[in-house]
Amino acid sequence: MKKPALILLLTLLSASAFAGGVYQEPDAFIAEVFAENPPKAEVIWPNNELKAQIKDVLGHDYKGLRIRYWKQDKTTAWILDEIGKDKPITTGFVINNGRIERVRVLIFRESRGWEIRHAFFTDQFDNAALNKDMELDRTIDNISGATLSVRAVTKLARVALLLDQAVNAKQES
Amino acid sequence: MTGRKPTQFTVFLWHRRAGLAAIILVIILAITGIMLNHTKALKLDENYVDSSLLLGWYGLEPEGEAISYDVGEHVITVLDHLVFFNSYPVTRTEQGFHGAVKAEQLIVLAFDAELVLLTHDGELVERMPTGHSFSEIKRIGIKYKRPVIETSDPLYYMADEHILDWDVIINEDIAWADKTTLNDTKMTVLLESFRGRGLTQERVLLDLHSGRIFGEYGTYVMDAAAVALLWLSCSGLWVWWRRRVRQKKKHHFQKHHRL
Numbered sequence: 001m002k003k004p005a006l007i008l009l010l011t012l013l014s015a016s017a018f019a020g021g022v023y024q025e026p027d028a029f030i031a032e033v034f035a036e037n038p039p040k041a042e043v044i045w046p047n048n049e050l051k052a053q054i055k056d057v058l059g060h061d062y063k064g065l066r067i068r069y070w071k072q073d074k075t076t077a078w079i080l081d082e083i084g085k086d087k088p089i090t091t092g093f094v095i096n097n098g099r100i101e102r103v104r105v106l107i108f109r110e111s112r113g114w115e116i117r118h119a120f121f122t123d124q125f126d127n128a129a130l131n132k133d134m135e136l137d138r139t140i141d142n143i144s145g146a147t148l149s150v151r152a153v154t155k156l157a158r159v160a161l162l163l164d165q166a167v168n169a170k171q172e173s
Numbered sequence: 174m175t176g177r178k179p180t181q182f183t184v185f186l187w188h189r190r191a192g193l194a195a196i197i198l199v200i201i202l203a204i205t206g207i208m209l210n211h212t213k214a215l216k217l218d219e220n221y222v223d224s225s226l227l228l229g230w231y232g233l234e235p236e237g238e239a240i241s242y243d244v245g246e247h248v249i250t251v252l253d254h255l256v257f258f259n260s261y262p263v264t265r266t267e268q269g270f271h272g273a274v275k276a277e278q279l280i281v282l283a284f285d286a287e288l289v290l291l292t293h294d295g296e297l298v299e300r301m302p303t304g305h306s307f308s309e310i311k312r313i314g315i316k317y318k319r320p321v322i323e324t325s326d327p328l329y330y331m332a333d334e335h336i337l338d339w340d341v342i343i344n345e346d347i348a349w350a351d352k353t354t355l356n357d358t359k360m361t362v363l364l365e366s367f368r369g370r371g372l373t374q375e376r377v378l379l380d381l382h383s384g385r386i387f388g389e390y391g392t393y394v395m396d397a398a399a400v401a402l403l404w405l406s407c408s409g410l411w412v413w414w415r416r417r418v419r420q421k422k423k424h425h426f427q428k429h430h431r432l
Contacts, residue, residue: 026302040338041337042337064299064300065299066298068299081300
């Protein structure tokens with residue numbers, strides 16, 4: 001009776017220990033988004049106003065002076081990093097017409113909080129947009145034990161929408 | 174055969190044992206305590222430790238050798254996973270460093286599966302994971318002022334001027350990045366930067382006094398020394414009092430009941 005319980009416990013522990021890692025290579029994500037025919041990468045050099053908005057969302061400056069993105073018609077794709085607890089979580093975002101079309105956690109390096117990779121979490125962002133306060137127009141439910149990861153991805157979603165707005169505004173002007 | 178009562182003997186025995194066991198820790202506590210009381214006079218907060226052993230114990234001594242590449246008038250160094258532009262830390266990496274070149278618009282650093290772009294002033298522009306576009310990067314060079322990467326295939330890729338897109342080229346007229354060695358002055362400045370403000374003598378004495386220098390359980394060891402001191406005080410008092418009572422009785426007996 002004790003042995004199966006021990007095996008179950010070890011299985012659960014090993015499953016959680018190896019749950020992090022590379023779920024999808026960033027360029028494979030981009031290829032998938034654009035049906036294996038991705039456009040050339042472009043970059044945005046955030047101006048001071050955009051930098052301040054990003055800082056307001058993240059609570060710190062985004063690392064780097066330029067951010068790469070891929071754009072086709074009204075769809076933009078972004079691969080962004082943000083630290084959950086100790087290490088960066090790499091997440092891919094697809095924005096269509098100012099609304100989130102897809103969120104996928106690509107690389108998870110932390111030891112806890114990997115549950116955010118699952119669709120039950122990422123699907124909450126479908127069709128989300130920014131309201132006038134630069135917040136998401138909906139509430140994202142937390143996952144207990146993964147609060148910091150949830151917070152990181154939610155912040156990145158707002159940053160991706162901000163960047164999409166900036167790219168489109170630049171193109172219109 | 175000592176003539177003491179069993180209780181008194183036990184207290185005396187444990188008094189002696191506690192004293193012997195705690196002697197080194199009590200000496201450490203006493204000396205560090207006295208020194209810490211005179212931090213200002215001894216300038217403990219102004220003097221820095223330069224012992225490699227202690228710096229290593231605190232994790233302030235870098236592991237591994239510095240790998241440096243000249244990029245124009247600047248130098249890029251990776252030391253113990255930290256990437257430096259001259260002596261300024263720019264970012265961290267867990268990957269192997271394969272060189273750096275100064276391209277027309279940016280400085281490009283090559284790691285196993287990542288490129289890091291810096292401005293000519295050393296500001297971080299972008300980190301570019303190569304993903305499966307390139308196989309493992311082996312070295313980086315320059316051709317027509319544009320960065321060129323050699324992968325393990327081997328294949329040679331040259332970037333466009335904005336370092337957004339890569340084309341396969343042939344291995345011709347490529348100036349590969351060469352490692353350089355930092356002179357003693359530059360190495361000293363780099364190590365100072367790596368260690369931050371360094372380790373003060375006061376910090377070491379405080380950690381020695383509290384036991385934290387011995388790690389997670391060090392504080393409990395010092396707690397035990399403090400408990401031992403308390404025990405020594407009580408047991409010493411007990412032994413002294415018992416002895417005094419006994420001597421009084423002895424004097425009384427000698428005085429009044431002498432045969």
